Every structure is written in C-alpha cells, then in structure tokens.
Amino acid sequence: MEVTIVGIKWDEILITGDPIILGSQIAILLTSLGIIGGLTYLKKWKWLWREWITTVDHKRIGIMYIVAAVLMFFRGGMDGLMMKAQTARPEMSILDSQHYNEVFTAHGVIMILFMAMPFLIGLMNVVIPLQIGARDVAFPQLNALSFWLFFSGAMLFNIAFVVGGAPDAGWTSYFPLAGKEFSPGIGNNYYAISLQIAGLGTLMTGINFIVTILKMRTKGMTLMRMPMFTWTTLITSVIIVAAFPIFTVALALMTFDRLYGTHFFTVAAGGSDMLWANLFWLWGHPEVYIVILPAFGMFSEIISTFSRKQLYGYKSMVVSIVAIAVLSMLVWVHHFYTMGSGALVNSFFSITTMMIAVPTGVKMFNWLFTMRKGRIKMTTAMLWSLAFVPNFVIGGVTGVMLAMGAADYQYHNTLFLVAHFHYVLIPGVVFAVFAGLYYWWPKMFGFMLNEKLGKWHFWLFVIGFNVTFMPMFFLGLNGAVRRAYTYSAESGFAPLFMLSAVGSVILAAGFAVFCYNIYWSIRYADRNISSDPWDARTLEWATSSPVQHYNFAKLPEVKSLDAFWYMKKNNEGITLKDEEIEEIHMPSNSGLPFLMCVAFGIVGFFLIFEWHLLAAVSTVLIIAGLIYRSFDYNDGYHIHKDEIRKTESTWKKMEGKVNNHVS
C-alpha cells in the first residue's frame, strides 16, 4: 500500500519487515523513553541544560565529545560483530547482501568520522588549553557549535537505518554506484548531508585550535617548548583546514548530482566518476593523518611520562610530523592504482607513499629511545603505548607493501587491505584514545579508572584484535575480497574466517570490560587523589583534578620543555600567593549552538528526504540563528577573587594526603 500525502510517501519513512531492524527500532524507542523518563524523574532537565547543553567550557565540550564517541564505538562495533557473524561460516544468512552492504558502510563511516574523530577532538578539547596554560580556546562558543554540528550529523547518520533506509555504497561511496542511477533510494542522501553537517563542525574546530595554539600560549611557551600533543594538534588542525573544504565540495557536488540531477560524477552527459574518487581521497588520505597525528602526540606524552624521561629527539619529532603532514597531501592516488592512471602516475604516488614510512620510522625510534634506560612504569596507559609500537609496525610494513603500485594489483580490494588499515587504525588511533582516556581520566573527573580492570581490558582487546585481523592478511593473500557478504565452502576460507570471528568476540569482551570499568570507577573509585597522580611533566597537571572552570588561578610561566616537571624539580611557580589572585574573565554559556544543531538537523532531514520546499523554508531557522549571533554582544562575566580563593584552597589543601594509585 502506498500512502502519498503532499508528495511524501509516508509509508516509506519507517523501515519495516526486517527483524533485526525492528528490534533496533524498539530498542531505540525504549532507550529514548528511558532517558526522558529518567531525566524527568530525577529532575535533571535544568541541570542538563545549564551545565552541559549550553556550556562553552572546553573541558565539558571535550567530555561530551568523548561520551558521544564511546556510544558511536558501541554502534560501529555492533556493525563489525554482525559482519563477523555473517562471515563466520560459508553461506550464512544472518544478513542478506543488501543488509551487509548497509552494515559495512555504517561501520566505516561511524568508526572514522563519528568515533575516531570525536574521540580525538574530545581529548584535544580537554587537554590542549591546559597544556598551553590557557583558560579556554580562542572561540569558546564556536567550539560548542563545532560539537553540536558534529552531534547533529552523527544523529542524522545514525537514524538512517530505521528511518528511510541506510546508505549502502561503502564509506567511500564511489560513483557511479553512489549516484541516483544505481542507488535510487534516499539512503545515500544520508551520507551526503549528515557528513556535510559534521564536516562543517570539524572545519571550525581546526580553525579554532590553530588560533588557540598560536595566540593563547602562556608566557614563556615558545613553539619549541610546546608539548608534543599540542604540536600534533596544531599540525592536525592545519591539515583539517587544508583538506576538509575538499570534502565539503565533494559532498556538495554529490548532493547536487543526487538531488538536482547535475552531471559531476555520472556516467552520462560528460560526468566523471573518477573525479569523485580523486576528490574523496584528496580529503580522505589527509583524513587518515588527521586521526593518526593526535594519536602520535598522546603516545609521546604517555611514553615520556611513564619512562620518566624527556621525549627523545623532540626536534626530529616536530620535523617528522610536519613532513608527514606535507606528504599526506601527495599520496591520494595510491587508493586507486587499479583505475589505470598509467605507470608514471602510479610510480610517482608509490614513491611519495613509501616516503611517509621515513618520518614515521623516525618517530618509532624516538619512542623506543625515550624508553631506553627509562624507569618504566607499567600503567594501563603505558601498556597501550607499548602494544602500539609492534602492532602499528605490522600495519606500517604491510602499508609499504601496498604502496608499491605494481604489487597493489594483487592486494587491491582484498581482505589484505582491510587487515592493513585495521592494523594502522586500531593500534594507532584506538589504542591511543584508550591510553589517553586512562591517562587523562583523573584530570577530567578527579578519580582514576581501575588499573586492574584496565589490564583486563587491555589484554582482551589486544589479543582479540590480533586474532581478528591477523587471519585477514592471509585470507586476503588467498584471494578473499572485501565487502563480500559470503563465500563458498570450496574456497577453503572457512577456518580463518571462523578464527577471525572468534577474535572479534574476544575484542568485544575487552570493550565490555572497558564499559564495566567506567561503571565501576564512577561508583567505587577513590576520590581522594592527587592532582598529579602520574608524576607527569606537562602543564595540565599543574592545576586541580577535576579542573576548576577557569583552569588556572594564575597563568603558569614556562621556562623549559616539560614545564611542569621543571616547576616541580625547582619548586618554582607552584604555590599561589594571595596577592597574585586576580579577577578572571570567562565567556558566558549559550543555548545558541544547541539550537543551531536542531536547526541543521531539521534542514538536513528534509534535504535527505528531498522535501525541497520544507528544507528551503526551514533554512530560515539557521539564518535566524546567524542573525541572533551577529547582534549578540554578551561579553562574558568576571569571577570574584573570593570565589577563586575558596576554590583554590580546597584542592591545594588535599595535596598532603596522596595515595598511591599506580601499582
């Protein structure tokens, strides 16, 4: 039965008929009702609005990013498990081919754009202003808008599979498959619109962090005294600004092709599908480095702290990340050697790709030399960093294999490639965000994650990861292709696929322990901890945990690299004298970023469903928000000396009774 009122096919809005999706719909409904009911019952709506939704505090925005990222990790992980279940045995029928296509598309997009990116940006938000001794980012309200645009895009993308149909052309959404001709439903509109909205937020984050790091460093912190995480964030932000506009254009052209019948990427009327592949990877490859560089920065901080040594080869680290950033823009063709650009072009990109291994290798040796003769503490954060080194090297070396244009014809589109990028992204990014979370958790919340559960989390996750993805190298070399929903028994792939599926269960168990650890620590962890529980080296540890909203009563002065370590060793600048307390100016909260999130969500939703008139009309909401912002002259507020005195005395008093939480 087809129901059409005002040109809208109402019966096609909700996806029906699939038991897994029906289950999800019920689960989403119940969860939403549970959250709404819970907030109402506990009378937390006002608290939620005042303390979180309208906040412009970089630390709270960071925490919201991280919460969203953990939820997205769960969603993307479930998609991964579904794929592993489907391919565990030959000719399984848990998912049909269409559903499988939707699942791997969602898995890719969510893990890269809605898990890895927000997780890293969340940690950047929490840590960077503290590391450079600032009280907030350069544009606090814009920062909130960045988060809410990401959130808007993420939510739009996530409802796709229950409302209207999920995108199914892969996370790369190659044309002509992703075009209207071969994907006539609205599924791929979700891809084009929701990533566009989230991408705008990311671009603003990039600009915000460049200005923050260039202009808001505290006295004495020259560029070459910046902590390595700050350096990598700066360079990452530069890559964001250089690469994301390309994606903006690519997605806009995709939208025009799908919604308004233009011919950028179509086969007919002179369009070029290869143009999409080029534009996508011109953004997509730098994107890989956008997620890996901050991770490198975190490992640098953690390895240095727990080796109790200054980072080895600081200057070469800086040169390496700049070199990686430059090279990241010059390698995009290696994603499609088999498109036949010719031997000369492929050779050029083979060489640039292999060159990336050089600065990356420099960094690897620097981390190893940092540990050499260090007094290493085996904390959970350090374990993740240690496991990163060999696992990432496997990913890197197979990457050099793939970089060779001629050899790539053998590996292209096989599970060998899939194993390779999981070996880069999981040890590189996922290990890093876990390490970072264990490391900075006390700074965010004033208590630690349980170290014992952390070790369970670590071992299950690392073993599970290797068991899942190592067999995929061999499957790929034997000819198993990626994105295929099943295979025959005669192929002989069955045992390795089964092993891989078993590994994914261990991996999932690791993630479950992680979630349990968060729960356990919130309930039972010791609140009486030092503001510097790891005996760390950088400025974020020079203030209280959790950090008071103005960050520093007195902005610290930096005299060397590892500023806080220097302050501790020389006993300089740690105490706060009463006459040094001054009124502090802070930005006011604002509900506008959240309202813009709603406005963008509404416009985006209408565009996805191709309800053009409604979309055009609701654009008024966005314009109204912009006008409101233009006339908004709220200049923030000042914190009184008394309040600062009170806040500072509470945490400085606690310093005496430090418990040992590390062992």
Add this chain to the structure above:
Amino acid sequence: MSANVNTSLPLEYQTEQSRMNILGFWIFLGAEIVLFATLFSVYGVLYKNYAGGPTHQDIFMMKEVMIQTVLLLTSSFTMGVAIWEMRRNNKKGLIGWFILTLLLGAGFLFMEINEFIHYIHEGATMQTSAFLSSLFVLLGTHGAHVTFGIFWATMVIIQIAKRGLTPVTARKTFIIGLYWHFLDVVWIFIFTFVYLKGMVL
C-alpha cells in the same frame, strides 16, 4: 580574555579577542581558497564535456560579464575607502562607502542572476552537461558568497549605526572587508579562467 588592550594599534586590532578573530578569519579564508580551488579544478576537469549541449561560445555574453566585473572590482575599491574612513574615525563616511559597496555588490548580483536566466532560456541548464553543471556551481558558489556578504554586512551596518565605532564593530567591519576583497580575487580568477579562456580557446 578581554584584558590586554593595546590602544596604539588601529581600533579593530586593540583587544586580544579581536586579534584572534582576525587571525581566525584569515585562516577561514585559507579554507575558502581550498574550497574554490577544488571547484576550479572540478571545472578544469569537466569544462570541455559539453555532451552535445551548448558550448562556451554559444552562451557567454562578454559585454554583460565586463559590466559585472567592473561593478565588483569597483566595490572592492569602495570597500577599501570605507575601511580608510573607519581608520579616520569617520562613522558617516564609513557607512556611506559601505552602503555604496553593497549597492555595487547587489548590482553585480542582479547582472549575474540575469545571466543565469539567459543561460536557461538558451537551454543551458545545470542538468544539461557536465560542463554546465560545473559552470553553474562555480559561479553559483561565488554568487552565494556575495549574497551572504550583503546580508551579513547589512547586519554590521545596523550595529555601527546603533553603537558607533567600537573595537567590536570596527573588527566586524574589518573582517567583512577581508571577505569582500577575497570574493573579488576569486572573481578575477573566474573572469580569467572561465570567461576569457572560454571565449579564446
């Protein structure tokens, strides 16, 4: 954040927040350069794919394009004069030249919309061929920027009229100035690589 006022600098640079906003906007313009560069390269790939539809020579109207160009380049000059008046602390002069700038911009926009209508009458729509898709989107993105700029500048003119020249209104004016000159630079590239090249080659 609001502290650190340096009165020896021009009004728009006096507060630390203003200096950061201006730097941030320069970086944003960097992103805009990448955005337009991408659109230009898309046009560069597709500009000969007529798919049997109209070609450059069939549709371009060079006289009208010349008038558009003069209007927009003049508006960049008047924008410069407006900023100069702002530096002289002459509010009236600033608003006058600012409004003239926007009128020139609106004239440009009017011409461009007429140009689009003419193209569509000739049977050259966005859906006709890859060449026309890329042409419309490149020109349209620039035109949309001009439109946005006019509305945005109108907001700022109202604020100058109401609040006078303060560090905040001066900074907002200065930033729109940067934006406006940037659009002019993009137009020079469009004029050269789309219109001139299209007519000659």
